[in-house]
Amino acid sequence: MTNRRNFLSGAGAITGAIAAATVSKVAMAALPEPVLQSTPDTMPPLTPTSGRPYNPVVTLNGWTLPWRMNAGVKEFHLVAEPVVREMAPGFKAHLWGYNGQSPGPTIEVVEGDRVRIFVTNKLPEHTSIHWHGQRLSNGMDGVSGLTQPSIKPGKTFVYEFVARRPGTFMYHPHADEMTQMAMGMMGFWITHPKARHPLIEEVDRDFVFLLNAYDIEPGSATPKIMTMLDFNLWSWNSRVFPGIDSLNVRQNDKVRIRFGNLTMTNHPMHLHGHEFLVTGTDGGPTPKSTRWPEVTTDVAVGQMRQIEFLADEEGDWAFHCHKSHHTMNAMGHDVPTMIGVDHKDVVKQITKLVPDYMVMGERGMADMGEMEMPLPDNTARMMSGEGPFGSVEMGGMFSMVKVRKDQKRGDYSNPGWFKHPQATLAYEFNGTAAEPPRARGAGAAAMPAQNMPAKNIEVQVRKPASGHAGH
Numbered sequence: 001m002t003n004r005r006n007f008l009s010g011a012g013a014i015t016g017a018i019a020a021a022t023v024s025k026v027a028m029a030a031l032p033e034p035v036l037q038s039t040p041d042t043m044p045p046l047t048p049t050s051g052r053p054y055n056p057v058v059t060l061n062g063w064t065l066p067w068r069m070n071a072g073v074k075e076f077h078l079v080a081e082p083v084v085r086e087m088a089p090g091f092k093a094h095l096w097g098y099n100g101q102s103p104g105p106t107i108e109v110v111e112g113d114r115v116r117i118f119v120t121n122k123l124p125e126h127t128s129i130h131w132h133g134q135r136l137s138n139g140m141d142g143v144s145g146l147t148q149p150s151i152k153p154g155k156t157f158v159y160e161f162v163a164r165r166p167g168t169f170m171y172h173p174h175a176d177e178m179t180q181m182a183m184g185m186m187g188f189w190i191t192h193p194k195a196r197h198p199l200i201e202e203v204d205r206d207f208v209f210l211l212n213a214y215d216i217e218p219g220s221a222t223p224k225i226m227t228m229l230d231f232n233l234w235s236w237n238s239r240v241f242p243g244i245d246s247l248n249v250r251q252n253d254k255v256r257i258r259f260g261n262l263t264m265t266n267h268p269m270h271l272h273g274h275e276f277l278v279t280g281t282d283g284g285p286t287p288k289s290t291r292w293p294e295v296t297t298d299v300a301v302g303q304m305r306q307i308e309f310l311a312d313e314e315g316d317w318a319f320h321c322h323k324s325h326h327t328m329n330a331m332g333h334d335v336p337t338m339i340g341v342d343h344k345d346v347v348k349q350i351t352k353l354v355p356d357y358m359v360m361g362e363r364g365m366a367d368m369g370e371m372e373m374p375l376p377d378n379t380a381r382m383m384s385g386e387g388p389f390g391s392v393e394m395g396g397m398f399s400m401v402k403v404r405k406d407q408k409r410g411d412y413s414n415p416g417w418f419k420h421p422q423a424t425l426a427y428e429f430n431g432t433a434a435e436p437p438r439a440r441g442a443g444a445a446a447m448p449a450q451n452m453p454a455k456n457i458e459v460q461v462r463k464p465a466s467g468h469a470g471h
């Protein structure tokens with residue numbers, strides 16, 4: 001239960017729990033030191049130093065949780081806690097997450113691994129973790145009230161199971177879900193195949209991230225948890241463009257991107273310049289007969305998708321959600337459409353009363369991207385990302401796949417903007433163009449408008465005769 005008293009006494013409760021744990025020296029010795037992350041940067045892949053080898057993934061603006069081996073069991077320690085997450089440079093949100101960040105760290109294991117996860121609750125209310133998509137004993141499924149008692153503030157629970165099938169998974173609370181997911185509690189889980197798998201390709205680069213959404217009023221820092229539809233921050237791993245790192249690859253790399261959707265709506269994910277195959281879902285690798293080329297794939301709420309492609313075209317290729325409102329950052333929702341409205345006289349009148357008054361959107365919204373409008377403190381610009389040719393006019397769920405010939409194997413650093421070779425760049429036309437022929441005048445007779453009324457018809461509504469009331 002959330003209440004202020006509980007919140008204020010949270011620190012004390014945790015100290016209490018640790019003190020209680022010292023009673024049992026065995027319990028203390030069994031608890032792995034939690035590893036915390038303080039930056040929202042994309043961390044390099046974590047190459048396994050114990051257990052079976054695999055090709056590690058890279059979490060966009062995130063990291064993989066180190067583990068310790070204990071008698072053949074992989075032990076992880078997740079700490080559920082309030083965090084400050086930088087969602088974009090200059091904009092920090094007060095979220096809940098795991099081990100210092102939201103989303104929590106990615107967990108990577110190998111098919112057949114026995115996994116033990118310690119979950120310590122440093123939140124002001126109870127929690128639990130559900131291991132979305134895993135095969136496990138019912139009592140490890142993490143549904144508070146249904147399969148386990150909730151983890152009270154200050155307490156640590158242990159989950160243990162064998163990662164039975166390889167694939168793309170996630171974790172999130174199954175306790176006061178509406179609040180805890182709206183506050184950013186979630187993380188990614190990869191189970192790598194233990195041997196060559198007929199449906200799982202080896203790739204050169206393997207990226208993962210979660211799609212999430214927040215409603216944070218411009219100028220404030222804490223999400224409004226009651227919001228069901230009108231989110232104003234559409235994020236990948238709790239970052240919004242231009243805060244989302246690019247996915248940097250070497251030309252002709254085989255690339256896999258895995259994403260899961262924990263927002264309240266679907267996201268058609270669109271990649272420029274390449275076709276991809278959907279090679280897996282949270283249900284596992286897809287049969288080859290179900291794979292066809294796509295450039296956009298929709299990921300519904302609670303679903304995960306993995307896409308694969310050969311990055312054979314050099315350049316900075318946009319990769320984004322195709323819902324245009326999801327590639328924008330926070331703004332009011334009450335802005336009327338002003339295209340074509342001439343404000344001149346109205347503005348004169350208003351500025352007499354409000355000197356700073358500003359007109360928005362009479363020529364479209366692109367001005368907003370370029371204008372250095374004063375914003376409330378701690379607010380991400382609506383669509384501000386700068387590109388080499390000006391404002392990209394994007395925010396939210398937008399990034400780039402940067403494909404470069406000279407990117408080194410295993411180098412994930414940002415190569416900067418693409419330098420377009422001669423004669424491969426769209427350019428301004430400076431000549432004079434003849435008026436293109438149109439179906440008018442003499443030509444119109446040959447191509448008459450179809451199905452148009454000969455003259456304007458007035459619509460007449462005929463009301464039924466009276467006396468039929470009550471049907």
Ligand SMILES: [Cu+2]
Pocket residue numbers: 234266267268321322323326397
């Ligand atoms: Cu979207």
